[in-house]
Amino acid sequence: MKTHKNNGTLDLFRVIAALLVAAIHTSPFESFGPEADFFLTRILARTAVPFFFMVTGQFVLSDSFFDPMKSIFVPRKYLRKILCLYGTAILLYLPLGIYAGHYRNLSPLSLSRLLLFDGTFYHLWYFPALILGILLLCFLRRFCSPKVCTLLSFMLYLAGLLGDSYWGFISNLPLLSAVYEGGFHLFSYTRNGIFFAPLFLLMGACFSASAVSFNKYACIAGNLLGFLLSFSLMTIEGFTLRHFEVQRHDSMYLALPLCMFFLYRLLLSINLRELPVILRRISTWIYLLHPAMIVIVRITAKRLGLESLFLQNSLLHYLAVCVLSCIGALLSAKISSSVTFRLLADTSSNHRAWIELDRDALHHNVALLCSLLPESCTLMPVLKADAYGHGAVFIGKELNRMGIHAFCVACAAEGVKLRKAGIKGEILILGYTPPSQFPLLHRYRLTQTVIDYAYALQLKQYGKKLHVHIGIDTGMHRLGESYEHLDRLYRIFSMKNLIVDGVFTHLCTDDTDNPKDRDFTYKQAASFFDTLEKLKKRGISCPKVHLQSSYGVLNYPELAGDYARVGIALYGVFSTKQDYEASVTDLRPVLSLKARVTIVKNLSPGDAVGYGLTFTAHHPMRIATLSIGYADGLPRALSCQVGSVLIKGHKCPILGRICMDQTTVDITEAPEVFPGDTAVLIGTSGSNTISVYELAEQAGTITNEILSRLGSRLERNREFY
Numbered sequence: 001m002k003t004h005k006n007n008g009t010l011d012l013f014r015v016i017a018a019l020l021v022a023a024i025h026t027s028p029f030e031s032f033g034p035e036a037d038f039f040l041t042r043i044l045a046r047t048a049v050p051f052f053f054m055v056t057g058q059f060v061l062s063d064s065f066f067d068p069m070k071s072i073f074v075p076r077k078y079l080r081k082i083l084c085l086y087g088t089a090i091l092l093y094l095p096l097g098i099y100a101g102h103y104r105n106l107s108p109l110s111l112s113r114l115l116l117f118d119g120t121f122y123h124l125w126y127f128p129a130l131i132l133g134i135l136l137l138c139f140l141r142r143f144c145s146p147k148v149c150t151l152l153s154f155m156l157y158l159a160g161l162l163g164d165s166y167w168g169f170i171s172n173l174p175l176l177s178a179v180y181e182g183g184f185h186l187f188s189y190t191r192n193g194i195f196f197a198p199l200f201l202l203m204g205a206c207f208s209a210s211a212v213s214f215n216k217y218a219c220i221a222g223n224l225l226g227f228l229l230s231f232s233l234m235t236i237e238g239f240t241l242r243h244f245e246v247q248r249h250d251s252m253y254l255a256l257p258l259c260m261f262f263l264y265r266l267l268l269s270i271n272l273r274e275l276p277v278i279l280r281r282i283s284t285w286i287y288l289l290h291p292a293m294i295v296i297v298r299i300t301a302k303r304l305g306l307e308s309l310f311l312q313n314s315l316l317h318y319l320a321v322c323v324l325s326c327i328g329a330l331l332s333a334k335i336s337s338s339v340t341f342r343l344l345a346d347t348s349s350n351h352r353a354w355i356e357l358d359r360d361a362l363h364h365n366v367a368l369l370c371s372l373l374p375e376s377c378t379l380m381p382v383l384k385a386d387a388y389g390h391g392a393v394f395i396g397k398e399l400n401r402m403g404i405h406a407f408c409v410a411c412a413a414e415g416v417k418l419r420k421a422g423i424k425g426e427i428l429i430l431g432y433t434p435p436s437q438f439p440l441l442h443r444y445r446l447t448q449t450v451i452d453y454a455y456a457l458q459l460k461q462y463g464k465k466l467h468v469h470i471g472i473d474t475g476m477h478r479l480g481e482s483y484e485h486l487d488r489l490y491r492i493f494s495m496k497n498l499i500v501d502g503v504f505t506h507l508c509t510d511d512t513d514n515p516k517d518r519d520f521t522y523k524q525a526a527s528f529f530d531t532l533e534k535l536k537k538r539g540i541s542c543p544k545v546h547l548q549s550s551y552g553v554l555n556y557p558e559l560a561g562d563y564a565r566v567g568i569a570l571y572g573v574f575s576t577k578q579d580y581e582a583s584v585t586d587l588r589p590v591l592s593l594k595a596r597v598t599i600v601k602n603l604s605p606g607d608a609v610g611y612g613l614t615f616t617a618h619h620p621m622r623i624a625t626l627s628i629g630y631a632d633g634l635p636r637a638l639s640c641q642v643g644s645v646l647i648k649g650h651k652c653p654i655l656g657r658i659c660m661d662q663t664t665v666d667i668t669e670a671p672e673v674f675p676g677d678t679a680v681l682i683g684t685s686g687s688n689t690i691s692v693y694e695l696a697e698q699a700g701t702i703t704n705e706i707l708s709r710l711g712s713r714l715e716r717n718r719e720f721y
């Protein structure tokens with residue numbers, strides 16, 4: 001499987017977990033005795049929050065967390081979202097908190113305790129714990145290997161246990177208990193972002209990398225058995241600790257991680273269909289809203305004189321809270337998807353049409369391409385045409401950070417732009433640079449391709465030392481001095497002022513599998529290496545050698561030189577859908593293309609759309625206008641229902657002709673689309689994906705052209721998503 005999708009079972013359990021949290025705060029079994037209450041709220045329901053942490057770990061901390069070769073990155077966008085949510089929740093519960101007297105006599109210390117650890121209202125500790133936990137893990141991962149991180153998280157958890165369920169064991173030890181008492185000035189519980197969250201976040205991240213076989217009965221049964229056993233263990237543990245009164249708090253148990261491991265595996269192994277997006281969101285809202293609903297139930301019951309029913313009967317009380325929370329959550333999720341998220345989205349700079357980049361995918365592709373090549377060959381990524389539309393400076397900087405220090409561009413201006421942005425290393429201009437621009441080569445330390453002998457003379461005449469790679473033509477007949485002109489090549493090597501750092505050729509039939517093309521590729525390679533051999537015999541010590549581009553690496557790894565000039569593959573795509581389908585190489589697309597819905601309209605039968613009125617409605621329809629057009633690189637050939645876009649997971653065909661700056665799409669089947677929503681032109685929305693292959697196919701071209709023509713007007717955020 002190339003991507004991991006959301007699993008419906010996880011979605012469903014999110015809702016259950018949120019209702020379990022509501023149980024902790026309402027004690028539904030109180031009427032049945034303290035043991036029943038303890039079991040439900042202090043043992044069973046204690047699986048809920050770790051579960052939420054694990055889901056976050058799985059989907060937010062990427063699988064790169066466990067890859068020692070990759071550098072970790074902080075999921076800034078997600079953290080910002082959680083911070084917004086936390087801020088909203090603080091405001092929401094401010095009146096209740098004030099009413100309950102939570103904020104009396106606030107000192108700076110107690111304020112930081114509330115904000116960073118305890119939460120400003122009792123259930124809100126979850127949000128700062130999530131943020132702190134993620135930050136802590138990212139921080140640790142920056143300095144330690146995944147293994148050490150795991151060990152440290154586990155040790156933190158053990159340390160947390162001593163301040164929680166196992167408090168009785170150390171409360172008599174003066175030194176240790178003093179340390180903990182000191183800690184309890186900073187936070188009220190060890191069940192927080194430092195001791196509690198990291199382990200479960202990490203466990204969740206673990207599951208994004210590991211494969212669980214779906215719907216195999218043996219697997220389900222095994223996990224169920226594991227869960228039941230570990231949960232029994234935890235139950236015994238809980239009641240024992242309670243019996244001996246050693247618990248200071250009762251959130252953390254020794255058996256809890258084990259229990260969560262099996263529970264999570266169990267949920268993953270039952271693969272239900274994905275739930276609608278709205279249901280996925282309501283768990284958060286249930287979590288957020290249930291304390292308010294508790295208050296509402298109390299007040300209403302008192303007002304209506306129904307205390308005996310809804311207050312004294314703990315189960316009915318709980319059910320009433322659940323029902324109200326679910327209704328409130330559904331409403332809020334609906335409203336928020338059209339209002340709040342629009343506001344959130346608007347706080348970013350994406351107003352019109354934009355590109356999103358996936359850093360993980362880029363790292364993945366680099367690692368994958370490197371793994372195909374011998375150690376002696378390094379990548380020389382091709383950043384021409386603004387890195388195939390991705391944004392050259394941005395991609396170049398990231399590659400620099402990954403330790404790559406050789407690049408190709410098409411022309412001097414592209415090289416200058418990279419240099420001005422501070423890109424380090426060798427920058428080779430693959431194309432022709434006119435003599436009037438030779439000063440740029442010198443000033444910006446750019447390496448020029450010698451496109452033939454006559455050009456070499458021009459470079460020499462410039463009079464200053466210039467770095468060059470010699471292009472050798474082995475049959476493509478584009479640029480390069482012919483491999484047959486050994487004398488000329490030899491003379492270029494010995495020309496004054498030219499510092500020859502490399503020699504290369506370009507393969508022109510390496511992208512197909514048919515014997516004729518393969519023969520030609522081997523012939524090109526043979527001519528190239530033969531020429532180098534002859535030059536060597538004449539005393540030329542060979543500099544860096546390169547001939548592969550993306551398809552060369554993928555189809556002819558054995559032809560590796562010192563560099564591989566990878567372009568399209570680095571960005572995670574093949575040139576055509578056929579190549580993608582025929583390949584086993586798991587490249588991941590780095591780029592998504594998105595645009596805003598600016599307006600929504602209804603069409604009556606007979607109404608027509610766009611320039612030339614090429615589309616006429618035959619029944620009532622809803623259409624949306626998107627702020628993207630062919631000037632942004634959306635091929636005009638996709639007009640008139642050839643292409644589609646995704647909005648909220650729905651596939652919406654393009655209606656009428658694509659304009660220079662705008663496009664209209666059919667949203668009749670997507671009733672919940674509103675102005676401000678995001679349309680995905682390349683990428684994923686819900687469970688649907690439109691790949692750049694589809695666009696290329698529809699436009700009758702290759703992905704390289706689609707990507708490299710993405711317009712300069714597109715907003716390119718200086719951040720990965």
Ligand SMILES: *Cc1c(COP(=O)(O)O)cnc(C)c1O
Pocket residue numbers: 382384430506548549550551565566567568569704
């Ligand atoms: C564009 C280009 C490449 C990169 O090709 P991809 O197929 O995108 O990897 C490599 N070498 C030369 C000379 C090029 O012009």
